[in-house]
Amino acid sequence: MQTLNHDWYHILQVIYYRHTLQSLSVSANGFKSFYGGIVNYERVTNDAEFVLHCELKLILSLTELHPPTVLGISKACCSLCYEYIQSLNKSLQQNGRPTWLIGGKHQKCYLWACPNNTSAEVKVGLDAVRKWVENRILAMLEKCQQKLSFTESPSQRDDDAEQGDDSPMELW
Numbered sequence: 001m002q003t004l005n006h007d008w009y010h011i012l013q014v015i016y017y018r019h020t021l022q023s024l025s026v027s028a029n030g031f032k033s034f035y036g037g038i039v040n041y042e043r044v045t046n047d048a049e050f051v052l053h054c055e056l057k058l059i060l061s062l063t064e065l066h067p068p069t070v071l072g073i074s075k076a077c078c079s080l081c082y083e084y085i086q087s088l089n090k091s092l093q094q095n096g097r098p099t100w101l102i103g104g105k106h107q108k109c110y111l112w113a114c115p116n117n118t119s120a121e122v123k124v125g126l127d128a129v130r131k132w133v134e135n136r137i138l139a140m141l142e143k144c145q146q147k148l149s150f151t152e153s154p155s156q157r158d159d160d161a162e163q164g165d166d167s168p169m170e171l172w
């Protein structure tokens with residue numbers, strides 16, 4: 001597992017710069033005014049709160065013992081597990097191998113962890129999850145920049161923040 005960097009604004013700046021080669025114009029408070037759920041990230045003080053979800057635990061345990069099969073999970077996958085498994089399945093299919101079968105997915109994200117080992121399969125899954133998270137963050141930053149570029153009164157801005165399309169709790 002990787003150690004959590006608690007400076008969430010620095011992470012946003014780095015992701016934005018990597019993708020656009022521009023500096024982020026949204027301030028930390030500007031981002032917070034639209035995505036108040038980011039404060040949940042500040043509340044996480046122990047890296048151990050990030051857990052390996054049961055779908056991935058099963059896959060990682062079974063990979064050495066059994067070909068991909070149906071995973072009997074009673075609940076829909078979270079977005080991150082879903083991205084991981086979809087990308088892993090795509091890679092398996094390309095190699096003519098069977099795939100992991102899962103049910104649907106829901107839109108929420110929870111504290112999520114994956115062992116950062118060197119296996120090719122884990123790397124495929126982690127790369128897909130990283131890409132998905134970064135794209136979500138970029139979309140949120142773009143939305144913030146668009147909304148903050150309008151000239152509007154602080155009260156209008158508060159209204160927008162409450163009615164944002166993405167629930168801040170969903171991603172964080």
Ligand SMILES: [Zn+2]
Pocket residue numbers: 053055077078079080081082112
């Ligand atoms: Zn999950």
